[in-house]
Amino acid sequence: MLENYLIDWESIVDELKRKNAKKVLIELPEGVRSGIFEIEERLKDFDLAFSGENVYGACDTINDMEGFDAVLHFGHSRIPNLNYSDKVIFVEMRRRVHIDESKFEIPGFTRIGLLATIQYLDLLPKISDILKRQGKSGIISRGDERLTYPGQVLGCDFSAATMIKDKVDCFLVIADGEFHATGIAISTGKETFALDPNTGIIRKIDTETFIRKRYAMVEKAMNAKNIGIIVSKKIGQKRFNLAKFLKEKIEGSGRKASIIMMDEITPQKLANFPFDIYVNTACPRISLDDAELYDFKIVTPQEIYLAIGEKPLDKYTVDMINEL
Ligand code: SF4
CATH class of the missing domain: 3.40.50.11860 (Diphthamide synthesis DPH1/DPH2 domain 3)
Structure with a gap:
């Protein structure tokens, strides 16, 4: 399961050592919980326990960490404008995905706003390059202070799209499911396409049913x-x-x-x-x-x-x- 993701284990260990952490609580999103034995193996020098609570984003990391020296929160990036305990360490996970350039096409649009959820952010520069080779441009915006990276989208924050809606002809969103792309289509009023990272299929978003x-x-x-x-x-x-x-x-x-x-x-x-x-x-x-x-x-x-x-x-x- 975790082999589908790029995880910087060395930095995690360094950070835990820097904090002099021995007892470590781990928060995992549901989709990667089957990876706990690999985490046990990778972090075998620490005293680990796993949270059984649901965790949906960096917005709900555990605050009550009594008895632990650190919390490793997997799968999300820190929300910059929140005051987390300094015991919390965010472990970002980038999913390994290949985009087939020969099938990549968004006909009829030239300036394309690009967005992705955290696990697909590494695809944005690659897609930008593909668009350049097609004579088009990919535009990536910073968004507001709830976002860690340019081009990032959260289910509660579409600002990296709304801020550039007048500079682009359409948006392309890389995420699992169509929730984020639908939110962007409604909040910008622009044509929006969703790229399914599992199949590479690009679909135009229809907001009518949702609305x-x-x-x-x-x-x-x-x-x-x-x-x-x-x-x-x-x-x-x-x-x-x-x-x-x-x-x-x-x-x-x-x-x-x-x-x-x-x-x-x-x-x-x-x-x-x-x-x-x-x-x-x-x-x-x-x-x-x-x-x-x-x-x-x-x-x-x-x-x-x-x-x-x-x-x-x-x-x-x-x-x-x-x-x-
Ligand atoms: S959409 Fe926003 S509020 Fe909801 S889980 Fe994600 S980060 Fe948290």
Whole structure:
């Protein structure tokens, strides 16, 4: 499993030694958990334990690390504007992927904005070179302070695309699945293509179905009288000020609203509250990817603005975490 990734083991060991760390807690995203025996082997000089908690991004690394000298957080890059404990070490993993130049084609566009999730970032300069050989240009932007690298995209941050939307003809996004590309297409209004790193297939993103489903949710929120506002306790998802602002706005629209603080957000934990719908200020993917799990009763902050008449109904935007 881990052989599909480039991991700088030497730097990890150096960093652990520099911190004089003996007891090390390891956080692994679900997709690479089968690699724990290789990690045991590579770091056999340290006293290791693995976290069994879910970990979705650098936004939810463990804060309570009592008893450990260091936390190795695999798979994500540090979010630069968060104050992590200095015990946390981020271990980035670049996936080994080959792009077949002979099949690489985005017809009809010349200036192409390039983005990738962290594990595919190394492909951006390669694709830029391919585009140059095709007489086109690949444009890579820095984005905001939530992003570590130029061209990086998170499911909650499309700023590396929005900042250059007027300088490009379209976007190409390399990620697993189409969530990031869909977010970029909606937030920029530009034609967007998704490159599937597993197959090399490039598909044009269709936002219509996504937006239709989200408006159905906005309609539910319009009819809601009691609204729960979810705030995450996770270091990079906690938007308490936004929740307070939303509460004021919702109450101003004649509805009732309460703020619910949560660590891991699950439908079971929310089951007994008397709300008609929830607004989720934590990871946007919870509302957008997992709506089914929440019985389609969960909206984003931007969607509640539409529902309560705070923003024009035809101005749909995706949720981004720009400030906490
Ligand atoms: S908030 Fe969600 S999309 Fe953003 S980094 Fe965390 S897990 Fe990823």
